[in-house]
Amino acid sequence: MNGAPREIPRNSTLAELLGSLRIDPRLVVVEHNRTILRDRDGYALQSLAHGDVVEIVHFVGGG
Amino acid sequence: MGTTVEASLDPFPLTIAGREFRSRLMVGTGKYASNSAMIDAIDASGAEVVTVAVRRVDLNRANDEGILHHLDPERFFLLANTAGCYSADEAIRYARLARAAGFNEWVKLEVIGDQETLLPDTAGLIVATQTLAAEGFKVMAYTNDDLITALRLEEAGAVAVMPLASPIGSGLGMLNPYAIRTIKRRLGVPVIVDAGVGTASDACIVMEQGVDGILMNTGIAAASDPVRMATAMRQAVEAGRLAFLAGRMPRREIAVPSSPVSGMLDS
Numbered sequence: 001m002n003g004a005p006r007e008i009p010r011n012s013t014l015a016e017l018l019g020s021l022r023i024d025p026r027l028v029v030v031e032h033n034r035t036i037l038r039d040r041d042g043y044a045l046q047s048l049a050h051g052d053v054v055e056i057v058h059f060v061g062g063g
Numbered sequence: 064m065g066t067t068v069e070a071s072l073d074p075f076p077l078t079i080a081g082r083e084f085r086s087r088l089m090v091g092t093g094k095y096a097s098n099s100a101m102i103d104a105i106d107a108s109g110a111e112v113v114t115v116a117v118r119r120v121d122l123n124r125a126n127d128e129g130i131l132h133h134l135d136p137e138r139f140f141l142l143a144n145t146a147g148c149y150s151a152d153e154a155i156r157y158a159r160l161a162r163a164a165g166f167n168e169w170v171k172l173e174v175i176g177d178q179e180t181l182l183p184d185t186a187g188l189i190v191a192t193q194t195l196a197a198e199g200f201k202v203m204a205y206t207n208d209d210l211i212t213a214l215r216l217e218e219a220g221a222v223a224v225m226p227l228a229s230p231i232g233s234g235l236g237m238l239n240p241y242a243i244r245t246i247k248r249r250l251g252v253p254v255i256v257d258a259g260v261g262t263a264s265d266a267c268i269v270m271e272q273g274v275d276g277i278l279m280n281t282g283i284a285a286a287s288d289p290v291r292m293a294t295a296m297r298q299a300v301e302a303g304r305l306a307f308l309a310g311r312m313p314r315r316e317i318a319v320p321s322s323p324v325s326g327m328l329d330s
Contacts, residue, residue, distance in 0.1 A: 003119065058120050061093040063278075
């Protein structure tokens with residue numbers, strides 16, 4: 001996750017993962033195994049498996 | 064806030080891809096000492112368009128650093144950039160991530176070709192513009208001051224072309240006014256000069272070339288007093304625009320008296 005290995009409870013969903021990290025889903029974009037998840041309502045259904053690659057990005061200051 | 068130029072003096076607002084913008088000055092949000100300093104400077108600039116970058120969330124302190132905690136997306140038009148991308152594929156990925164944030168389908172496209180100069184990889188830029196435009200993105204392409212590249216970007220579907228005044232963050236001002244004027248004259252899409260403006264006179268001279276607007280970041284953020292500089296930049300952009308519209312007097316290499324030559328007393 002975001003470039004580093006991370007252990008999470010078995011059968012976690014993406015919504016649970018974001019909740020455990022105290023990340024507001026409305027303020028981030030998630031890429032799961034190189035696929036951008038455009039439907040935030042789907043996070044609760046998106047289960048995560050061993051070896052998945054997750055990127056969580058947001059907007060920061062830039063020019 | 065708001066523009067001080069009266070509508071009658073600059074009657075046609077900046078319009079890109081059919082959308083009108085209330086200011087010809089666009090500003091970046093990077094490099095500020097604090098978020099409050101950034102907000103104050105943006106307010107002083109009068110800018111509507113503000114650029115943001117896409118980066119990983121720092122998972123160790125995720126609740127405090129996203130710019131949307133500080134910048135109200137209702138008040139500003141968020142223009143995501145692909146800064147830091149060194150290939151067309153990478154820039155396309157960042158643009159898609161930015162669009163998925165859900166604000167708009169616009170992107171300030173950067174494909175950087177060289178770490179030292181941050182000059183664009185123009186071949187990659189054209190490819191990425193084609194791909195993103197075909198996906199419905201409104202692409203504003205950061206490029207060098209080369210006419211041919213600018214023409215190719217327009218052909219590729221860019222809604223605006225953004226030639227540099229000088230390298231990103233250099234503050235050198237406009238190095239090639241001839242090239243900027245030529246690009247403006249030859250392109251149909253708006254030309255927004257992006258990068259290199261260091262102080263208010265730089266901004267004014269850029270606008271006097273007749274371009275449609277300026278995007279800047281470091282020129283304001285790295286000033287000792289960003290609010291004063293943002294104000295100066297706003298006024299300079301307006302002054303330069305009006306001077307362009309007014310049409311300057313011709314240059315002469317000899318003096319021409321301003322007072323009557325007749326009616327002088329006998330000596």
